Amino acid sequence: MKATVMYGAGDVRVENVPDARIVESTDALLRVTRACVCGSDLWPYNQMEHTDLGRRMGHEFIGVVEEIGADVRTVKPGDVVVAPFAWSDGTCVFCQEGLQTSCLHGGFWGGTDLDGGQGEAVRVPLADGTLVVLPVGEDDALMPSLLTLSDVMGTGHHAARAARVAPGKTVAVVGDGAVGLCGVIAAKRLGAGQIILLGRHPDRIALGRDFGATDIVSERGGAAIERVRELTYGLGAHSVLECVGHTLSMETALGIVRAGGAVGRVGVPQHEQIPTTTQTFYDNVTISGGPAPARAYIEELLPDVLEGRIEPGRVLDRTGSLDDVPEGYRLMNERESIKFLIEV
Ligand SMILES: [Zn+2]
Numbered sequence: 001m002k003a004t005v006m007y008g009a010g011d012v013r014v015e016n017v018p019d020a021r022i023v024e025s026t027d028a029l030l031r032v033t034r035a036c037v038c039g040s041d042l043w044p045y046n047q048m049e050h051t052d053l054g055r056r057m058g059h060e061f062i063g064v065v066e067e068i069g070a071d072v073r074t075v076k077p078g079d080v081v082v083a084p085f086a087w088s089d090g091t092c093v094f095c096q097e098g099l100q101t102s103c104l105h106g107g108f109w110g111g112t113d114l115d116g117g118q119g120e121a122v123r124v125p126l127a128d129g130t131l132v133v134l135p136v137g138e139d140d141a142l143m144p145s146l147l148t149l150s151d152v153m154g155t156g157h158h159a160a161r162a163a164r165v166a167p168g169k170t171v172a173v174v175g176d177g178a179v180g181l182c183g184v185i186a187a188k189r190l191g192a193g194q195i196i197l198l199g200r201h202p203d204r205i206a207l208g209r210d211f212g213a214t215d216i217v218s219e220r221g222g223a224a225i226e227r228v229r230e231l232t233y234g235l236g237a238h239s240v241l242e243c244v245g246h247t248l249s250m251e252t253a254l255g256i257v258r259a260g261g262a263v264g265r266v267g268v269p270q271h272e273q274i275p276t277t278t279q280t281f282y283d284n285v286t287i288s289g290g291p292a293p294a295r296a297y298i299e300e301l302l303p304d305v306l307e308g309r310i311e312p313g314r315v316l317d318r319t320g321s322l323d324d325v326p327e328g329y330r331l332m333n334e335r336e337s338i339k340f341l342i343e344v
Pocket residue numbers: 088089090091092093094095096100102103104105106
């Protein structure tokens with residue numbers, strides 16, 4: 001089968017790999033129908049050291065179940081299913097608490113010993129805990145939005161939850177990538193009053209406004225902090241969604257949060273320390289967040305997608321085939337695309 005393999009920074013290839021197959025009795029074999037490239041795939045795309053082994057890529061995908069192991073109960077061949085970006089058993093103590101990213105028996109797609117989603121097929125471990133059946137056909141028009149439930153929409157929602165977004169509150173979203181834009185959707189969905197989007201790309205800002213952003217701040221650093229303070233009577237935002245992960249974006253997030261407010265961070269941190277610890281201590285600021293338990297949020301968000309109340313699939317602004325994946329990485333890396341949809 002064909003799949004995406006990364007060998008080092010800037011070196012991503014679509015090539016023939018061993019066919020995915022059932023190994024454990026709890027596995028399902030999935031024929032992938034849609035997948036996408038994630039902003040987090042760009043970290044290795046820019047920084048990964050060369051490896052001869054290669055690393056299988058992709059953690060956002062939808063597919064059709066082809067075959068199941070003897071112990072699989074909740075999915076059957078022919079089902080259209082979405083997989084969250086982490087696989088999990090659905091039964092351990094953390095899964096029962098809705099924190100499937102910390103599953104005692106789970107893990108993440110791709111790498112050197114598991115299939116990734118950017119390929120023709122995937123062996124899904126712990127299929128009962130991991131997969132969610134979608135009540136649609138494999139080519140349904142809602143596919144782009146359904147696909148965002150595997151990661152970016154769940155991650156934006158997690159940022160909003162971690163930042164304690166609530167009706168009527170002032171929210172600031174740091175970052176205008178796919179996750180930040182989904183954070184705007186999530187904030188609006190949870191009833192936020194004012195939604196300030198910090199970003200500087202015209203296409204993304206336009207989409208952010210459509211999703212519910214009421215104010216745009218395109219300055220950076222200290223100027224951005226000042227501008228948000230101006231927009232919030234000098235007080236700052238109740239809830240700040242940090243959707244980038246850079247030191248500067250975290251400093252901005254902590255600089256615009258109101259005393260007693262919360263920062264929900266979902267950008268994979270590229271720094272070892274959280275900045276401005278003294279000020280946030282005296283301001284009683286809550287800093288929360290981490291990898292989103294996307295699996296926990298699928299059931300909550302799915303009805304809103306199916307009934308058209310939210311359209312997170314609009315962040316997928318470019319589409320190509322599996323062979324176009326290297327071009328998809330390039331487009332996203334050059335900021336010519338917000339997010340690249342792969343029709344497998
Ligand atoms: Zn678990």
